[in-house]
Amino acid sequence: MIRPALSALRGGPVLLDLRLGSFASFRINVRVLAICLLLLVVVIALAAWAATLGSFIVPLDEVVRATFSESTRQFEFVVVQLRLPRILSAILVGAALASSGAIFQGLVRNPLVSPDIIGIQAGATVVAVFMIVNGYTDRYIPLGAFGGAVTAATAIYLLAWKGGMSGNRLVLVGIGIDALLAAGTRYLIVKFPVQQAQAAIAWSTGTVYGTGWFDVQVIAVALGELLPLAIVLTWQLRVLQFGDDIAYVLGMRVEPTRLALILVGCALAAVAVAVAGPVGFIALMVPHVARIIGGPMTGGTLLLTALLGAVLLLGADIVALHVLPVALPVGVVTAGVGAPYFLFLLYRANVRM
Amino acid sequence: MTRLEAREVRLGYGDAVIIDGLTASIPDHRITSIIGANGCGKSTLLRGLARLLRPQGGAVLLDGQAIHHQPTKQIARKLGLLAQQANAPESITVEDLVRRGRYPHQSLLQPPTDADRDAIDRAIAFAGVDDLRDRAVDQLSGGQRQRAWLAMVLAQETDLLLLDEPTTFLDIAHQHEVLDLVRRLNRDEGKTVVMVLHDINEAARWSDHVIAMRDGAVVAEGTPAEMITPARILDVFNVATDVVTAPGTGLPICVPRGTPVELRAERPPTPVRLRADRLSLHYGARAVIDDLSVEVPAGAITAIVGPNACGKSTLLRGMSRLLPPAGGAALLDERPVHETPRRRMAQRMALLPQAPESPPGIRVDEMVASGRFPHQRWYRQWSAGDAAAVSRALDATDMQPLATHEVDALSGGQRQRAWVALTLAQDTPLLLLDEPTTFLDIAHQVELLDLVRALNRREGRTVVMVLHDLGQACRYADHVIVMDGGRVVAAGSPAATITEALVRDVFGVECDIVADPLTGGPLVIPHGLIAQDAAEGSAPPAEPARVSST
Amino acid sequence: MSGVATLPATGARWRLALGTGLLCALGLLVVVALLSLRIGSVGIATRDAIDALFNYDPNSYNQTVVRSLRLPRTIIGLGVGSALAVAGAMMQATTRNPLADPSILGVNSGAAFAIVNAIFFFGLTHPYQYVWFAFLGAGIASALVYSIASAGRGGATPVKLALAGAVVTALLGSWITALLLLDEQTLDTVRFWLAGSIAGRPIEVFWMVLPFMATGLVGGLLLARQLNVMNLGEDTARALGMHTGRLRLVSALLVVLMTGAAVSAAGPIGFVGLAVPHIVRVFTGPDYRWILAYCIVVGPLLLLSADIAGRVITRPAELQVGIVTAMCGAPFLIAIARQRRVASL
Incomplete structure (x- = not known):
């Protein structure tokens, strides 16, 4: 029943048409697919390598054995209890942040939009910082951060709604909310003693240090639902980018679609920030890189974006943990790892949406 | 020098x-x-x-x-x-x-x-x-x-x-x-x-x-x-043209010839019925159209003409549910359009709005493929029907050679043709076009209007166009709706409707109407202020006094 | 918005109205400045405040407070407010982008970067010592942003400028955070500076940055007519004989001078540069000669009011003015976003 067919237009990408009877059909950009597969291999390789690294070197074959069957108790503890949760968190958080950024940039058609500048991460940060300086235990902080992110996102949406939604209004309101909440965070940092302030800064830089299997489960479940949804919604986003008029005329229900996209984007950002704190740079930059490599945003390019985000955050975490003389939160390193490549692309290619 | x-x-x-x-x-x-x-x-x-x-x-x-x-x-x-x-x-x-x-x-x-x-x-x-x-x-x-x-x-x-x-x-x-x-x-x-x-x-x-x-x-x-x-x-x-002499001024006027033969209807028109019933349309508090009733004849090409701000584009937006009615209704097949499910609407009726904006960096084929959206689902992204419709639309608009070009890199006329192709790919029995010839040069205007007529005659599609050029409206439309100040002033066949008096009243321009050398229909030649000019006999001054004194 | 547009802007009467408005704002600024001398952890009578200025009695405790603490603070507030507001208006005019803000050029993060490094490596402790480092950092960072954005195809388009600014800010921000996490001492010293405050600076700080602020302000006012023409669009401006590229560069330089001076004196204070031009435009319409003149007055009005509010709200402790401007400016921005149809970004 599956009928694949390759087609290539002169000067255009090679496309693979998959037809499953008359019911379902998909069109896949072969280049994007190949890069996705390559990135998947890179992620797995990086993850395996990261599991061997540390003050206690575990050989690669022991890593594989500890993960999939049995190994010595010592290896098993180090790999399964300590290292794997952190590695998996980095991968999942990176993927969630990057795809969230892609959704917002596509929605607003503005290259500078990402959950970090429209106040969603600031909402999480202010709540988390408040909890840290007041001495709440680690366990409740992700919950509080999630609540802060969702509250901020709701406030932005309600304030930006005025008989309809406009992308520009959403950004302006978001910047306002972001400034307001960031001011709150700065106030807390100035007001409380320096030890608490430093812990708060460490959190608000973004780190996957100390994440456990529970975090991994939460974000894996969330990403497992949200990412497919996001990929389906990109199908609509593509048409929404022609502007509301054309989208209406083509039979799209514009407002519900936009609401769905905002919800998915917010949820992805909120889950990521709850687990790892507001890791910067990824949501802003990775979608640009993905578009330059993979072309305008489609489901495939979104998948590419997610994988690139995973590679970047995991790579940055390896650098933060093992390359630098002192271990730092990963949020410090993401910009350092990603920026040079991004600047190169900025220099070489035309930036486009 | x-x-x-x-x-x-x-x-x-x-x-x-x-x-x-x-x-x-x-x-x-x-x-x-x-x-x-x-x-x-x-x-x-x-x-x-x-x-x-x-x-x-x-x-x-x-x-x-x-x-x-x-x-x-x-x-x-x-x-x-x-x-x-x-x-x-x-x-x-x-x-x-x-x-x-x-x-x-x-x-x-x-x-x-x-x-x-x-x-x-x-x-x-x-x-x-x-x-x-x-x-x-x-x-x-x-x-x-x-x-x-x-x-x-x-x-x-x-x-x-x-x-x-x-x-x-x-x-x-x-x-x-x-x-x-x-x-x-x-x-x-x-x-x-x-x-x-x-x-x-x-x-x-x-x-x-x-x-x-x-x-x-x-x-x-x-x-x-x-x-x-x-x-x-x-x-x-x-482009092949005839040149006629304007009776008032003696100036040559060129009239593009287009497809020389009048096409016969090859297929019976797809039954589709669009009309406005006491329709009122407002932008915010401003009423643009109030209590307007008009019917679009099925299987024909209808042109809506009128001066700027007469409400012709607004009417088109109201008919295509882009603008919700403030009163009355636009009816498609006797069903109010704003109550019809969107997807169904989009399968029956396509609209090309004025000056649409394409996302940066998109290729022509990707853009035209978006026209298939109402026929697709996220799990049915690219059926054989989609491929055929896109290919037909690219052929019809002669955009096949430019299919992999970026839309941003095209000239104004090419871009407009890409947009028409998107509308055609939607494959609807009813086409609404808002000023489709803006930005196009004369050859592409003729080409586009010929294409529209061919779609109407060969495939039985019903077409409604807003046009600002009376000449094009007279030549290509079977039915003209003349609007002024949010009202329908006249409607009917071009020959019966477009008269010198009507053009003077509605557009505020003096004109002559002569027989179209090609179709025998009315050909509007506006002369505006040039008649006075010629009467006064003021030829361009060779060296105006003000300048020659310096 | 429609209320503004339908106002009958009849020539002479309109200019008279705008002039009167400017005088009123100036009067209000004088009142606020006086309040700024009076209000604080120690309340001071208006008499004492005025005497401290014109008839100083060194033996009066209250007058000494005014002279040594409140006066420098108020003067710095005046300068910083004007500089930030004018810089913001100029950025918005040259990029034709309602969201442009001086921080896009990386000025704030450059200054913060230099100061954090200076504290970490040289152990500076006093705002007085920060000024030159801040200035250097601001200048280098903005030059970096500008040259990255101009490299490659197409030159320094607004989008590339914004992206380059964001990347440089992210890079510098990472380095700052790393240092702050490594060294508690630095964090403790710098966190008050990072919040943005005009308190506790000696008047010398103001004298040090005054030449730069003054150059920026005077230069900005001189360019007002050019900015007006620029606002008609790139093509029209060039057809009228303007070097648009040169104007952009000169404006960027002036903006860096002003913002660099402001950030050196007071730390990163957000929102004045973004919000004040928008507020001002509601009254003046699109003429940059009036917009800039109003900015010079309304900027410090907002900044000093915020500073006073910061002293009152959490008495006897103080809230840094940067925090208060953000908290007051944000609702303004949201209101503007909801009211106007915002030109495309």
Whole structure:
């Protein structure tokens, strides 16, 4: 029943048409697919390598054995209890942040939009910082951060709604909310003693240090639902980018679609920030890189974006943990790892949406 | 020896060279029009003459000196430009706008002088915007706005004026309002004017000298009478035309021929019924259309015509559910459109809005494929039907060779054809097109309208178009709806509906109606103010007194 | 919005109205400045405040407080407010982008970067010592942003400028955070500076940055007519004989001078540069000669009011003015976003 067919237009990408009877059909950009597969291999390789690294070197074959069957108790503890949760968190958080950024940039058609500048991460940060300086235990902080992110996102949406939604209004309101909440965070940092302030800064830089299997489960479940949804919604986003008029005329229900996209984007950002704190740079930059490599945003390019985000955050975490003389939160390193490549692309290619 | 000339000039954007080795001189104290097909380089040439583009080779000379080697302000005191679709800052007043035109005469610290004030007053008076001087520019009508911008350029007090498509988006009366001002500038003040115009008949009517361009080169130049001949137009635009003589003025008017034979209906029209029933449409609190009832005949081509702001585009938006009705209803197959499920609507009716915007970086085939959206689901992204419909749409619009190009890189006419292809790919029995011929040159206009007619005759699609050109409406429509002030003034077959009296009442323009040499239908030849002009016998002054005395 | 547009802006009367408005704002600024001398942890009578200025009695405790603490603070507030507001208006004019803000050029993060490094490596402790480092950092960072954005195809388009600014800010921000996490001492010293405050600076700080602020302000006012023409669009401006590229560069330089001076004196204070031009435009319309003149007055009005509010709200402790401006400015921005149709970004 599956009928694949390759087609290539002169000067255009090679496309693979998959037809499953008359019911379902998909069109896949072969280049994007190949890069996705390559990135998947890179992620797995990086993850395996990261599991061997540390003050206690575990050989690669022991890593594989500890993960999939049995190994010595010592290896098993180090790999399964300590290292794997952190590695998996980095991968999942990176993927969630990057795809969230892609959704917002596509929605607003503005290259500078990402959950970090429209106040969603600031909402999480202010709540988390408040909890840290007041001495709440680690366990409740992700919950509080999630609540802060969702509250901020709701406030932005309600304030930006005025008989309809406009992308520009959403950004302006978001910047306002972001400034307001960031001011709150700065106030807390100035007001409380320096030890608490430093812990708060460490959190608000973004780190996957100390994440456990529970975090991994939460974000894996969330990403497992949200990412497919996001990929389906990109199908609509593509048409929404022609502007509301054309989208209406083509039979799209514009407002519900936009609401769905905002919800998915917010949820992805909120889950990521709850687990790892507001890791910067990824949501802003990775979608640009993905578009330059993979072309305008489609489901495939979104998948590419997610994988690139995973590679970047995991790579940055390896650098933060093992390359630098002192271990730092990963949020410090993401910009350092990603920026040079991004600047190169900025220099070489035309930036486009 | 003329003051402004281009010598062996090479112009382009980055690596893309559009004009190479072009030599042309602009006759002094005359109105010169540059005409040519979309993408022929006429706007590029004007930008080069206006010093907005630096020549990559050769030079543009003003008074014998290369303009790129002279101080910019000095040039700006000799040469003014009205840029294409200039946008004023929000809520700027006419006077404030005009005052900014004095920039080249002012130095950094100098306060406004009497000369400045005089120039501003004179420019405002000449452009006839005296009673508008404290109004915000963005609240004026299209014609008034263009006159305000022209006043800004006049305040610059230059002898040479370059105007880039000064009449785009204006209806016929407003076009005459602006072009009449341009003519007075030339006749009374002796200004040298260069315009880019895409309507050859307008160019012929209002100018003394016509330069025709093709593929970045000048192919012919001369007086309008020399230029408006079937052979020349075939050469420049690659379109067959008839030339008739306007009864009032004796000026040649060219009428594109299009597909010569009247196509027979090959397929019975798909039954589809669209009508408005006591429809009221509001923008916010402003009622644009009130209690309007009209029916679109099935299987025919209907043209909606009327002056700017008569509500014709609004009606189209109301019929296609882009604008919810404030009262009454638009009915598709006797069902109110705003109650029909969107997807079903989109499978029955397609609309091409005015000046749609494409996402940056998208390719033509990707864009056209988006037209298949109402027939797809996220899990049924690309069926054989989709591929066939997109391929048909690309073929019909002749966009197949450009399928993998980026839309941003296309010329205006090509882009418009890509949008039409998107609408065709939607594969609906009913097509609504809002000013589909804007931005297109004459050949592409004919091509597009021929395509529309072919779709109607061959595939039985019902078409509704908003058109601003009465001539096109008469020639291509089976049914015309004439609107004015939000009401339907007349409706019926073109021959029975379009009369000299109606054109005078609705458009405010005098015209003659002669028999179309091709179809025998009505052919509207507006003469506006040119009849008076000819009657007074005022030929262009060879050397106006004001200038020759200097 | 429609209320503004339909106002009959009849020439002479309109200018008179705008002039009167400016004088009123100036009067209000004098009142606020006086309040700024009076209000604080120690309340001071208006008499004492005025005497401290014109008839100083060194033996009066209250007058000494005014002279040594409140006066420098108020003067710095005046300068910083004007500089930030004018810089913001100029950025918005040259980029034709309603969201442009001086921080896009990386000025704030450059200054913060230099100061954090200076504290970490050289152990500076006093705002007085920060000024030159802040200035150097601001200058280098903005030059870096500008040159990155101009490299490659197409030159320094607004989008590339914004992206380059964001990347440089992210890079510098990472380095700052790393240092702050490594060294508690540095964090403790710098966190008050990072919040943005005009308190506790000696008057010398103001004299040090005054030449730069003054150059920026005077230069900005001189360019007002150019900015007006620029606002008609790139093509029209060039047709009127303007060097648009040169104007952009000169404006960027002036903006860096002003913002660099402001950030050196007071730390990163957000929102004044973004919000004040928008507020001002509601009254003045699109003429930059009036917009800039109003900015010079309204900027410090907002900044000093915020500073006073910061002293009152959490008495006897103080809230840094940068925090208060953000908290007051944000609702303004949201209101503007909801009211106007915002030009495309």
